[in-house]
Amino acid sequence: MDLVDVAALKAQWTGFSFDRSEFEVRQEDTLAFARACGEQDPRFLEPAHPEFQAPPTFPARFVSRQVLPKGFPRIGRGMFDAGKCVFPKAPIRPGETLVAHSRIEDLYEKTGRSGPMIFLVHRMEFENPRQQPVSVVDWRLVLTAGAVR
Amino acid sequence: MILDLHNHSVRSDDGRAKVENYCQWIRKRQLPLDGFVLTEHRQFDTESDYRPLEQRYGLRILKGSEVETDYGHVLLFGVTPELTRALDFGRVDLPLAQVLEQATRCGAVAVPCHPGRSTVGMCAHVRERGSVPGVAIVETHNGGSRGNETQRALALAQELGYAGVGGSDAHIVSHIGRCATRFPRPIQDEADLAQALMEGGFEALSWI
Numbered sequence: 001m002d003l004v005d006v007a008a009l010k011a012q013w014t015g016f017s018f019d020r021s022e023f024e025v026r027q028e029d030t031l032a033f034a035r036a037c038g039e040q041d042p043r044f045l046e047p048a049h050p051e052f053q054a055p056p057t058f059p060a061r062f063v064s065r066q067v068l069p070k071g072f073p074r075i076g077r078g079m080f081d082a083g084k085c086v087f088p089k090a091p092i093r094p095g096e097t098l099v100a101h102s103r104i105e106d107l108y109e110k111t112g113r114s115g116p117m118i119f120l121v122h123r124m125e126f127e128n129p130r131q132q133p134v135s136v137v138d139w140r141l142v143l144t145a146g147a148v149r
Numbered sequence: 150m151i152l153d154l155h156n157h158s159v160r161s162d163d164g165r166a167k168v169e170n171y172c173q174w175i176r177k178r179q180l181p182l183d184g185f186v187l188t189e190h191r192q193f194d195t196e197s198d199y200r201p202l203e204q205r206y207g208l209r210i211l212k213g214s215e216v217e218t219d220y221g222h223v224l225l226f227g228v229t230p231e232l233t234r235a236l237d238f239g240r241v242d243l244p245l246a247q248v249l250e251q252a253t254r255c256g257a258v259a260v261p262c263h264p265g266r267s268t269v270g271m272c273a274h275v276r277e278r279g280s281v282p283g284v285a286i287v288e289t290h291n292g293g294s295r296g297n298e299t300q301r302a303l304a305l306a307q308e309l310g311y312a313g314v315g316g317s318d319a320h321i322v323s324h325i326g327r328c329a330t331r332f333p334r335p336i337q338d339e340a341d342l343a344q345a346l347m348e349g350g351f352e353a354l355s356w357i
Binding site: 109111113115 | 162190217239266267
């Protein structure tokens, strides 16, 4: 298997913007999400509440049209999800349509029990129809590699 | 003094615990810890100031690092600015011999961690390429060990005459306090921890 030059990959791709997607925030979905999370707070469960909104981690369910940019090199045997980290910025109101811009936030390597791995952080920045930032989601993907340089 | 020597906070890419939540957990569960060390992956945290948390919870909170070498992962205690300049903490292929040499030169202590673990532990590398001069301490008790990884670590320490320490390798709050190290005297700060490790007389502890 070819060696992967992570430093070069990082220099070339970090900060690269590659996707714009729109997501409708439907009330039935935020309610189902809140119940699935075991939420007790009426702000997430009662549509009549004056501060009714989606749970803070709700944007983690959205996936951009492109997971990786066109032209990004294929590395190893494939990739798998390593989790999402959500940074809430403002309430997300059901009924709104959010716009998410995607970019590669970071690329780094590490070694684990299974050997060398390359991690890619796909950052999605969500804004509401008033163009206010409402959430940032860092989605870590493991690009499995046989050898890292 | 009992310190849990190996923990990760949200500053590590795979850490899910906030430092204050570790403190709250230790106090709420009345864990027998006097403090803990944050050993963030491939970095040394120069920004965080945990002194307010130390005072609020009556715990010693120290900073170290976990770096990646050609012999597996290694904890660094007593990290100095000089050491951060001498080693690229972000690399995953640091030569262990270089890490040991630079740590010693800068007054720090390098401790190979979870040596019984495949790929990222020292045992397998020692079997393949022999031992590395300069290792004096290994983490014999790691809170994330599986199967016979602890047995392999203990056997390595016994065979090569290494002292053993314990650390939880916690990434989530409830995992702190699984393993720790008892020191025969109080530890004041990071440099003092390195000094205490050089002095010896400590004991690895495990509650799993």
